[in-house]
Amino acid sequence: MLIRPSAPSCTPLMSEQQRKAFPFSEFEPKWQDEWEAKKAFHTPNPGDADFDATKPKYFVLDMFPYPSGAGLHVGHPEGYTATDIIGRFKKMSGFNVLHPMGWDAFGLPAEQYAIKTGQHPRITTEQNIEGFRGQLKRLGFAYDWDREVNTTDPGYFKWTQWIFLKLYNAYVNEEGKARPISELEAQGLSRAEIDSRRLAYISEAPVNWCPELGTVLANEEVVDGKSEVGGFAVERRPMRQWMLRITAFAQRLIDELDGLDWPESIRLLQRNWIGRSEGAHVTFQVAQADAEITVFTTRPDTLFGATYMVIAPEHSLVDQIAAPEQAAAIAAYRRVVGSKSDLERTELAKEKTGVFTGAYAINPVNNEQIPIWIADYVMMGYGTGAIMAVPAHDTRDFEFATKFDLPVKQVVQPPAGKEWQGYTDDGIAINSGFLDGLPTAEAKKKIAVWLEEKGLGKGTTNFKLRDWLFSRQRYWGEPFPIVWEDGNHHGIPESELPLLPPTLEDFRPTGTPEPPLSKATDWVRYSDTATRELNTMPQWAGSCWYYLRYCDAQNSDRFVGEEAEKYWMGGGKPGGVDLYVGGTEHAVLHLLYARFWHKVLFDLGYVSTPEPFQRLVNQGLIMGEDGQKMSKSRGNVVNPDDVVKEYGADALRLYEMFMGPLEQVKPWSMKGVEGVYRFLARVWRLVMVQHEESGVWSLSPALQDVPANKQLTKALHETIKKCGEDIEKLSFNTAISQMMVCTNAFTGAEIKPASAIVTFLKVLSPFAPHLAEELNARIASQFPDLAVKGFLSDSVWPTYDPAALIEDEVEVVFQVNGKLRDKVRVPIAASKEEIEALALASTRVQEFMEGKPAKKVIVVPGKLVNIVV
RNA sequence: GCCGCUGUGGUGAAAUGGUAAACACAGCAGACUUAAAAUCUGCUGGGAUAACAUCCCUUGUCGGUUCGAGUCCGACCAGCGGCACCA
Known part of the structure; x- marks a missing residue:
């Protein structure tokens, strides 16, 4: 190895070099080039000539970045350094290590930026990826760059589209497993029946339409009634959309968290998001009408206390049952509710509103007539969109009943000393006929049996989780491999994949719900009778399966080769990836979506494990030096490039790891960077000395x-x-x-x-x-x-x-009544008895024993003696 | 409101139930230097005291378990994050 000498002292470079405590700016790029040239971190696959099948595998994964124009921020290298250390350590410990990197490059920000600058998103995306790749290389990460993936590459999204076709051509059977739709065809089901069971299906339901962004958004992308990207207003409107039936997997998505090594907090976040609750459906007959209303309740035991009923304002039964004299009031109320954005609806949540429909329902347990109201505190999207109101034992119903002067009837006896009005916890059933005297849990069971016997209802489980709204009215995303003919949709042949988006000069949103792809009239026309689907997939699509592509990134015949998938994703645990590191912001969305897709692929036999990620670790956010969240407006953003320039990549890596525990939120400190930089310089000087004059x-x-x-x-x-x-x-x-x-x-x-x-x-x-x-x-x-x-x-x-590691002598501490009184060095081999004798002989110990006899003596060899008097 | 996480020096933090504050930052002092920077060495939780002897106090607050608690248990307080009319 040739050693490059430092620049001679007379050049202007010298002052620059002299300031540095060690010449990192010379050797860091040198080693990066060397690693790249010799493919030092190339990872062979099973079947490759240099593959060693005797070694165990370790798949260590980072959440791949969205390559923005702003470049890397200091949060990226935090997780990436952690996985790099683990990967390098495992490699040195005899593992075949898979440690790849790629780009999540479709999506709104790139497109918004493209619209603003007039540049095609493909160009800006390429530039951003170049920038990110360069920055990551300058940090010396041990990636196998031959496995780089890019979600916007046709060779990649071909398989995203392919997986979509698998979802489209699958349904969930009685056992909750995804199966090919051909099974339903074999049973002779009709086209409509089959379409209604597909995992990817068309829905006309109201969606979150964002006029500013020109697209609909998933529920998860709407925060406080505004778009997560940009913070624009979002309104509800019915549109024809593609949905993915994630709800069919709700129970498995909860249950199968159990086998994973994930932080408990993230598992809880997912469980809460899925929001399982057990209860019952109860059907009420509407008085003087040929209609019935089914409600969902978690407290069927309080059925005797139902004194009114509420249905969501947008419920389809409203028109059918409403009394004519109430029609005007109902229409007015619906107008007010409809004009409210989601944000207003939550802000105004304190004050209950509603209107009486004029109709009555019959309570099946006692045949009492109870009024039916509409109110916006009941949501159309949860349960059945209708509730039985038990004001005595539900906070919201109690508020409503108080405001509108509706009767409150006690049916649960709380423990002594508690007020029954508004008591929502368990107690003993009273005023409830055949349930009287039963504790809540048993009353629930008994009423469920009773309802089922009478055909009036049955026990049910409900989930908060909704199906995943999967289509976007944007240009920069994967086109759907779907065509429309005579009002029916069908998938295009796999041989036509990848389906490239059309080259559009003008890719801006149309300003209407009509997607921009509609502008490509030639592309839209599939055949004389068929036209292409105009929506594109959301940004989440590409990140749902990228970890699989890493296993076999170059494969052009399959989304991942079977052997490669079995090796890298196998290992006998439920999850395939051994370690996945990323931020908490993806705790529900990405991690839930990816688990869902993985389960479908597992059920259909394309992957060998039921879960994608075995061990998950969330790195904590890095705050600005002022302890505030880093942001341009606060001016507290730290640019990793500046740190690398000043202190080197090793110092940046080391500092990010030295700041504190990986999972903790922690503030940046330039002084701290200097500290680890000085440490590295000390290591350097263990080996090297600098000539005083020449600086060599x-x-x-x-x-x-x-x-x-x-x-x-x-x-x-x-x-x-x-x-x-x-x-x-x-x-x-x-x-x-x-x-x-x-x-x-x-x-x-x-x-x-x-x-x-x-x-x-x-x-x-x-x-x-x-x-x-x-x-x-x-x-x-x-x-x-x-x-x-x-x-x-x-x-x-x-x-x-x-x-x-063993020393000849250890320090032993003598305590009297738990307080430290003396220390003595004793030979490591000293026996318990010897140490105890030493302790009792200590003058300091005797002083504090004050002549009293020892009641008890605890001796921990090599550690301490505690004398209790 | 519900759920979760976190509370330790001036600061980032460390501590299988066994010497609280390792390691680093900042600060102070000394060595080197004409000087500064860099580097090296030492000191650095609070209080009492003439004392680098010694004693007392100290891990958000209050209790409990234990020979012994930052660590385990209970209640409370504060900060951060998530969900939020979910029936």
């Missing part, structure tokens, strides 16, 4: 081929042990502090034992790979037999010697 670095004469003394050996082996354990636990901050301790010990030694330092560099290399490789190469120039030949990243993680 050369190998330190203190570096010698001698064995390390006992104290240094201990520090080194403790570091090997602790770093290995801490990397597995993702406790990078404590691993780094241990390396600092070790370095401080080496710094204090007159002679630097070269082979011990090489071992230390192996431990350091996953964290600061450039510096470690450079120093190893420098050492190799003088001690070729001591240094690692080739890349440190290809070397084997050192094993520690437990014997080296």
Whole structure:
């Protein structure tokens, strides 16, 4: 290895170089080039010539970035460094490591930017990806770039469209498993029946239409009645849309979380989002009308306390049952409710509103007539859009009943001392006929049986989760592989994939719900009788399966080769990816969607595990130096490029890991960056010395081929042990502090034992790979037999010697009544009795015992003695 | 309102129920230097005291379990995040 000398002192470069504590700006790009040229992190697949089937696999995944024009922010390298350390460590520990990177590049921001600048999104997307790739390469991440994926690449979205066709041509059977639609065809079901069961289906339901963005949005993309992207107003309007039947998997999406190593908080977030609740459907006859209303309730035991009924204002039964004299009031109320945005509807939630329909329902348990109201506190989209109101034991019903002076009837006896009005917890049934005296849980069971016997209702489970609105009226997304003919839709043949979007000069939204693809009249026309679907898929589509594509990114025959999928996604656990690191912002959306698609592919036999991600870790947000969230408007944004320029990639990597626990929210500190930078410089100076005048670095004469003394050996082996354990636990901050301790010990030694330092560099290399490789190469120039030949990243993680950790003497603490009173160094082998005798003999101990006899003596060998008097 | 997470020095933080504050930042002092920067060495939770001897206090608050609690249990307070008329 040739060593590039520093620039001579007379050049202007010199002052620049001299400021740096070590010449990272020279060797960091050098090693990045070297890794790339030698494909140091190329990962062979099963079947490849250089594949070693005897090694276990480790699939470590980052949430791939959306390549924006702003470039990387400091949050990206946080998770990416964590996975890089793990990946490099696992590689050194004998694993076949899959650690890839790619781009989630379809979607609204790119298109909004394109519209603003007039540039085609394909061009801006390419530029942004170039920028991101360059930035990531400058951080020295050990990706296999041959596996890079890009969701906007036809070779990629071909398979996104292919998976959509699988969803389109599948249904869920009685056992809750996805099966091919051909099974239904074989049963002779009609076209309409089949279409109503597809996992991808057409719906005319009201959707979130955002005029400003010119598209509909999924419920999840609407926050407080405004679009998540841009914060524009969103209105409800009925439109013909593609939906994905994720609700058919609601129960499995809850149940199958159990086998995963995910943070409990994220599992809870998903469970709450899916929102399972158990209850019953109860059917009420409408008095003097040929109509019935079915309600969903979680408290069927309170049926005797139902004193009125509420149906959602937009419910279709309203017109059918409303009394003529109420028609005007109902129409007026519906107008008011309809004009409210979702935001207003939540803001005005405090004050209950509603209108009496003039109709009555008959309570099946006692045949009492109860009034039917409409009110916007009942949602059309949840349950049946109708409720039985039990004001005595439901907070909302109680508020409503109080406002409109409706009767309140107690049917639950709360524990002594509690007010029954508005009591919503469990108690004992009263005023409830055959339920009287039963505790809530039993009353629920009894009424369910009763309802079922009479054919009036039955136990049901309800979910908050809605089906996934999957179409967008935008240009920059995957076109649907669907054509329309005579009012019917069907999938295009797989041989016609990928279906490219048309090349449009004008890709702006039309300003109407008509998608921009409608402008490409030639493209739209599929045949004389058929036209193409004009919607595109949402941004989430591409990220639902990208982890699978990494396993076999170049495959042109299949979305992922069978053998590659079995190897990288297999391993005997429910989830295939061994470690997935990313931000909490994707806790529900992306992670739920990806799990849903994966289960469909699993049921249909295309993948070998029921879950995509076995272990999930969320990195915490990095705040600005002021403790506030980083944002342009606050001016507290830290640009990773600036940090790399000033302190180097290794310092950035190390600082991001040293800040604190990975999962914690933590503020940035430039002083902290300087701290780890100084640490790296100290490591550098273990090996190198700088000539005072010329500034040229050369190998330190203190570096010698001698064995390390006992104290240094201990520090080194403790570091090997602790770093290995801490990397597995993702406790990078404590691993780094241990390396600092070790370095401080080496710094204090007159002679630097070269082979011990090489071992230390192996431990350091996953964290600061450039510096470690450079120093190893420098050492190799003088001690070729001591240094690692080739890349440190290809070397084997050192094993520690437990014997080296043991000291001859340990400090033992003497306590009296739990308070520290004396310390003594004793031989490691000292027996319990010997230590106890020493403690009792201590004058300090005796002083605090005040002559009293010891009631109890606790001895923890090697640790402490506690004397209780 | 409901659910979850977090509360430790001036700051980021560390601590299998066993010496609270490792490691780093900031600060102070010293060495080197004509000087500064860099580097190296030392000190650095609060209080009492002449004392670097010694004692007392200290992990959001209050209780409990234990020989011993930052750690386990209970109640409360504060901050952050999620959901929010979900029947």
